[in-house]
Amino acid sequence: MPAANIVSTLIEAMPPGLVWTGRRMAASSASGWSTGFAALDAELPDRGWPRGTIIELIAARPGIGELGLLQPMLRQTPRKRWVSWISPPMLPYAPALAEAGIPLSRMMVVDTRDNAASLWACRQALGSRACHTVLAWLSRIDTSGLRRLQLAAETSGTPLFLFRPEHAAVQASPAALRLQLEANPDGLRVRILKRRGPPTADVVHLNLNAHTHAVDRADPAGPAASGHYTRCV
Amino acid sequence: MTGPRARLLSANAAAQALGVRAGTSVTDALAAAPQLELRQCDPALEHEALNTLAIMACRFTPSVSLQAPDTVLIEVLSCLKLFGNVRTIIRQATEACQELGLDVVHAAAPTPLAAHWLANYAPGLVVEPRPGWQAVLDKLPVQALACGAQVAESVIDLITGVGIDTIGRLQALPREGLARRQARSVLDTLARAHGHTPDPRRWFTLPARFSVHITLPAPTQDVEPLLFACDRLFTDLATWLKAGHAATDQCMLHLEHERHPASKFEIIAAAPTQDKRRWLTIARERLAVTTLAAPVEILRLEAEGTLKIQQASADLFGDPTQDDEAADHLLERLRARFGAQSVHALRTWPDHRPEKAWRCAEPGTDYPTLPGKRPLWLLPQPRPLQSVEAFRIEAGPERIETGWWDGEEVHRDYYVARAPDASRLWIFRDLRTSRDWFVHGYFG
Numbered sequence: 001m002p003a004a005n006i007v008s009t010l011i012e013a014m015p016p017g018l019v020w021t022g023r024r025m026a027a028s029s030a031s032g033w034s035t036g037f038a039a040l041d042a043e044l045p046d047r048g049w050p051r052g053t054i055i056e057l058i059a060a061r062p063g064i065g066e067l068g069l070l071q072p073m074l075r076q077t078p079r080k081r082w083v084s085w086i087s088p089p090m091l092p093y094a095p096a097l098a099e100a101g102i103p104l105s106r107m108m109v110v111d112t113r114d115n116a117a118s119l120w121a122c123r124q125a126l127g128s129r130a131c132h133t134v135l136a137w138l139s140r141i142d143t144s145g146l147r148r149l150q151l152a153a154e155t156s157g158t159p160l161f162l163f164r165p166e167h168a169a170v171q172a173s174p175a176a177l178r179l180q181l182e183a184n185p186d187g188l189r190v191r192i193l194k195r196r197g198p199p200t201a202d203v204v205h206l207n208l209n210a211h212t213h214a215v216d217r218a219d220p221a222g223p224a225a226s227g228h229y230t231r232c233v
Numbered sequence: 234m235t236g237p238r239a240r241l242l243s244a245n246a247a248a249q250a251l252g253v254r255a256g257t258s259v260t261d262a263l264a265a266a267p268q269l270e271l272r273q274c275d276p277a278l279e280h281e282a283l284n285t286l287a288i289m290a291c292r293f294t295p296s297v298s299l300q301a302p303d304t305v306l307i308e309v310l311s312c313l314k315l316f317g318n319v320r321t322i323i324r325q326a327t328e329a330c331q332e333l334g335l336d337v338v339h340a341a342a343p344t345p346l347a348a349h350w351l352a353n354y355a356p357g358l359v360v361e362p363r364p365g366w367q368a369v370l371d372k373l374p375v376q377a378l379a380c381g382a383q384v385a386e387s388v389i390d391l392i393t394g395v396g397i398d399t400i401g402r403l404q405a406l407p408r409e410g411l412a413r414r415q416a417r418s419v420l421d422t423l424a425r426a427h428g429h430t431p432d433p434r435r436w437f438t439l440p441a442r443f444s445v446h447i448t449l450p451a452p453t454q455d456v457e458p459l460l461f462a463c464d465r466l467f468t469d470l471a472t473w474l475k476a477g478h479a480a481t482d483q484c485m486l487h488l489e490h491e492r493h494p495a496s497k498f499e500i501i502a503a504a505p506t507q508d509k510r511r512w513l514t515i516a517r518e519r520l521a522v523t524t525l526a527a528p529v530e531i532l533r534l535e536a537e538g539t540l541k542i543q544q545a546s547a548d549l550f551g552d553p554t555q556d557d558e559a560a561d562h563l564l565e566r567l568r569a570r571f572g573a574q575s576v577h578a579l580r581t582w583p584d585h586r587p588e589k590a591w592r593c594a595e596p597g598t599d600y601p602t603l604p605g606k607r608p609l610w611l612l613p614q615p616r617p618l619q620s621v622e623a624f625r626i627e628a629g630p631e632r633i634e635t636g637w638w639d640g641e642e643v644h645r646d647y648y649v650a651r652a653p654d655a656s657r658l659w660i661f662r663d664l665r666t667s668r669d670w671f672v673h674g675y676f677g
Contacts, residue, residue, distance in 0.1 A: 039591035063675025064656040067609040080560055082596070093611040093674060094579040094591035099604035104579045108596050110567055111575040121567060183655035 017202040030085040033159075036072020037206045040190060044177065045197040049073060054150050054175035058193070060166045062089045064183040068208035069190070070161065074102045082108040084125040086136040089163075105134070115136045115139045119149075125154040126160060134160045143172055143180045160174070169193060209233070242274055243535065269307060276302070285469060286447075287437045291476030298345070298434035304380075306345045308432065319359060323374045342366070345434060346426040350377040360435045383422040393414070400433055413516055443484075443536040444548025452491065456520045459488070459529060463516050466534040467509035473536075475667050482503035484536035486516060490527035498523075502565050511562065518569040558572035564596055585635045586643050587611065587673060608659040608674030615671035618660065626649040627657070634664075649676070 032046030041047050049055060057066050074097075077083050083106055085092060094104055110125075112118040118138050125134045126149070141149075141162075153160045162175070169180060178193040187207040192200050251266040259439050262269055279302055286305045290297045293316070296308035309322055316322050319341050330337045340351035343362040347370055351358045354373050375392050378384040379399065391414065395425040397403050404423060411419055425432040448461045463486065474480055482505040486498040500515050524545040567576045580594035581603040588611070594600060629648030636642045650658050657676035663669050 043262060060654070063610050063658075063677040066652070066676055067677040080539040080557055081648045082560060082563065084563075090589070090612055092579065092676070093587075093607055094581045095456070095603060096604035097579065098525040098581055098602040099606060100609075104581070104602060105594065105597055105599045107578050108564070109389060109579065109593075110568075110571065111578055117571070119571070124566050128559050128566070130559035130563045183652075183657075185655050189266055 005192045008162050033073055033076070036075075037069075038054045040206060041202050043195070043200065043202060043204055045195055049159055050176050050196070051159055052154045053177065054146065054153055054160045054162055056164055056168070056178040057181055058166060058169050058178065060165050061179040062163065065188040065208050066158070066163060066181055066183060067092075068180070069188060069206065069209075070133075071100050071102065073133060075100065077103050077106045079103075079106070081132040082106055082125070082130055084121070084131050084134045084136075085109045086121045086125065086134065087112045087138075088135070089137050103193060107125055115141075119145060122149055122160065123152050126158050127154075129156045129158065131158050134158060135163070136160060140165045143174075147170070147174050173229075234375075234382040262403045269525055279303070283473070284440075285333055286330070286337070288439065288469075288476050289333060289472050290326065291439055292329075292472070293326065295436070298438050300349060303482065304349055305437075306675055308345075309341075311518065311583065315634070323359070329472065334465065342369075344426055344428045345423065345432055346380075346383070347379050347428075350426065353377065353380055370426060371399060371404065373399065373400045374398060376418060378547070379424055381423075384416075385420050388419060389418050389579075392419070439473070439477050441507040441537070443470055444533065445469045446531055446533040447530050449529065452530045454525050454528045455518075459520060459532065460513065462532045463534075464509070464513055464600060466532060467512045467516075470536055471507055471509040472533060473593065476505045478668065479509050481536050484534055487531075487533040488525065488529040489533065490525075491530055493526045494523060496523070496529075501568075504560075511565070515569040518566065522570065558606070560597070568578060581605075584634050586641070587633070587647075589636075589641075608657075608676045610675040610677045612673055612675075615661070618670040618672055620671050621650065621651045624658070624660070626650050630662075633661075647673070 022216050032044060032048030032050045035041055035050040036046070044050070048167045057069070058067055074083055085107060088109065092107065092109065097107065098104055110118075110121050112121055115138055118136060119141065122134060122138075125131050149160060149162075164181075169178075173194070175194065176196050178191050178195075180191040182189040182191075184205060185204060191208060192202065192204070234241070241253065241255055241257050241259065241262055243255045244253045244257075244262075248262075248266065248269060251269075253262045253266055253269060258665060259271065259675065271652070283299060283301065283303065283305065287297050287299055290305055290307045294307055294312045295307055296311070298306045298308075299305055303637075304651065305634070309316075310318060311381035312322075313319065316325075316475045323339055323341065325339070327339070338352055340348050340356060340358045340360075342351055342358075343366060344346040347367075350370065350373055351360065354377055355369075358369070360369055360609070375389055375398055376390055392403060399425070403419070408420060411417075421500060426432040445466060447465060453459065466486075470481075470484060483499060483501045486500055488496040488498070489570055498519050502511055502515065506512075521666050529644040564576065573595070574593070576596070577593035578596040579599070580592050580600040582590055582592045583603060584590050587607065590603070590605070590607075590610075600617050631647035631648075632646050642645070645663055646657060647659040647661045650660050652658055659671050659674035659676065660672050663671060
């Protein structure tokens with residue numbers, strides 16, 4: 001039996017709470033919103049998208065499946081709240097959003113003139129407390145700008161999904177969660193760059209098709225079906 | 234009053250220290266204090282201020298009466314139950330006056346005339362309608378009779394001439410004697426002040442259209458002083474709306490320049506409101522992104538077409554409309570800055586051409602939807618592809634051939650393709666002319 005397994009067997013045999021394992025994640029007071037993918041939820045300290053923080057989604061280019069990742073969350077947009085799309089790089093396509101069961105009337109697309117205006121719009125959207133979530137595509141942002149947004153997100157308890165290019169992965173960021181996304185033949189490969197918990201080198205594979213197509217539409221209000229996944233270490 | 238007989242209406246503390254009193258003639262005052270700065274009184278401005286005061290008073294009761302040149306009488310007995318007691322009304326009215334920048338004195342009494350006299354000669358007094366309350370009037374000077382021009386000045390001179398200085402002593406005089414000396418008006422006035430005879434008044438009616446202006450002391454182009462003036466205008470507007478129990482979702486701000494035509498700003502809120510801060514925020518955003526052609530001399534604010542609002546009763550379980558308000562507020566802020574077209578929701582549109590199968594929609598409004606198995610991202614313009622050799626076709630073709638009637642005909646075969654980096658694309662081949670390949674969307 002490998003040594004690691006012996007240790008874990010020993011720990012399990014002891015009364016609970018006696019030994020604290022480094023792998024355990026800090027329990028957060030607020031529970032998160034389920035991402036809709038059980039494999040991803042398991043890796044996140046809040047068991048889902050954390051509330052009131054920046055969540056950075058880093059990808060080489062838009063269109064590789066980042067919206068698919070957010071679909072379960074967008075589907076749960078309550079009435080009277082907005083999902084703000086701040087300067088999206090392409091048109092969020094209404095027929096596909098409708099197909100995914102996302103309420104179109106609560107999507108608020110904001111076309112801004114420049115990066116400064118986008119930042120301003122982000123702050124307004126976060127500060128208003130009227131948003132279920134804010135999605136923003138900023139061409140550039142410095143660390144102090146990020147910190148300001150993080151503060152606005154914390155105060156309002158609204159998550160801000162920031163879509164960032166690949167080179168942003170090396171920039172320091174106050175975001176509570178940073179995910180690097182890559183397309184993969186059967187869905188999306190998610191690498192967790194930063195989370196509130198022990199660092200991980202795990203890569204989570206998500207099958208987006210389970211959500212993009214009719215599989216889920218039979219029960220859009222119920223708990224989102226878990227994505228099919230395999231884990232590689 | 235101008236000319237040699239002009240008199241001072243009031244003097245500030247510094248002037249009074251030099252021995253200048255209200256009522257002194259201008260010639261005497263200048264002789265006593267040559268450095269005196271004189272300001273001409275402007276009846277039009279005074280009337281405007283009195284109107285503003287009356288509009289403010291309308292929020293408490295519909296029975297408001299103007300008593301030119303400087304008094305507003307309001308009847309509050311009928312609405313005491315709503316406010317609890319008269320002191321609450323006085324406190325709220327005083328706060329509202331401060332907000333309007335008006336310096337006022339007040340008094341309350343069971344008859345309008347008594348209240349008018351007390352406000353002038355014993356400001357701040359509140360007389361409850363108990364039997365024998367009339368005694369407070371006895372100590373007032375005889376000059377009070379002139380308030381509201383009830384009694385001619387010559388008659389008052391006659392009374393003071395015989396050594397009668399207070400209302401109480403006047404009251405004690407034999408009535409027949411007073412009546413014989415052309416002082417019947419004195420008896421009438423006393424009877425009304427004491428509540429022995431009715432004292433009907435003409436009620437003030439709220440103007441149907443709101444229009445106020447502020448002339449700036451010095452023309453300016455800076456945003457901050459303009460916003461400061463706007464704040465005054467919006468306060469007046471909010472006062473007018475509250476008086477009419479109304480709300481409005483738009484008003485017009487005119488900035489008048491000396492030589493250029495006026496700059497007009499339409500201030501549009503997402504929902505009718507009485508809250509001046511909302512308009513101020515919108516005005517701030519509008520002014521921040523506008524370059525004014527010339528310095529502004531006069532600001533004018535106009536509003537009409539208001540909406541009566543239902544007064545919300547205090548709710549045991551919090552305010553259910555709060556969510557809606559925050560949502561509207563955000564929408565109007567963003568629209569004020571970026572324009573209405575730049576902030577929109579989405580809807581589907583019954584058309585087979587992918588670029589026409591969606592439209593911008595009014596946020597918050599539900600429309601029938603036409604879902605389709607389509608990519609989540611659509612490119613605004615299809616992007617030409619050099620070759621499709623690296624792509625693996627996963628589904629298709631789906632032929633879309635339509636639109637011959639409006640000149641934007643499409644003739645395409647759509648495929649779902651997998652790019653070398655494993656992302657899924659929506660590509661098509663233009664069958665009409667060149668048979669070229671294009672990317673039209675991403676299954677993001």
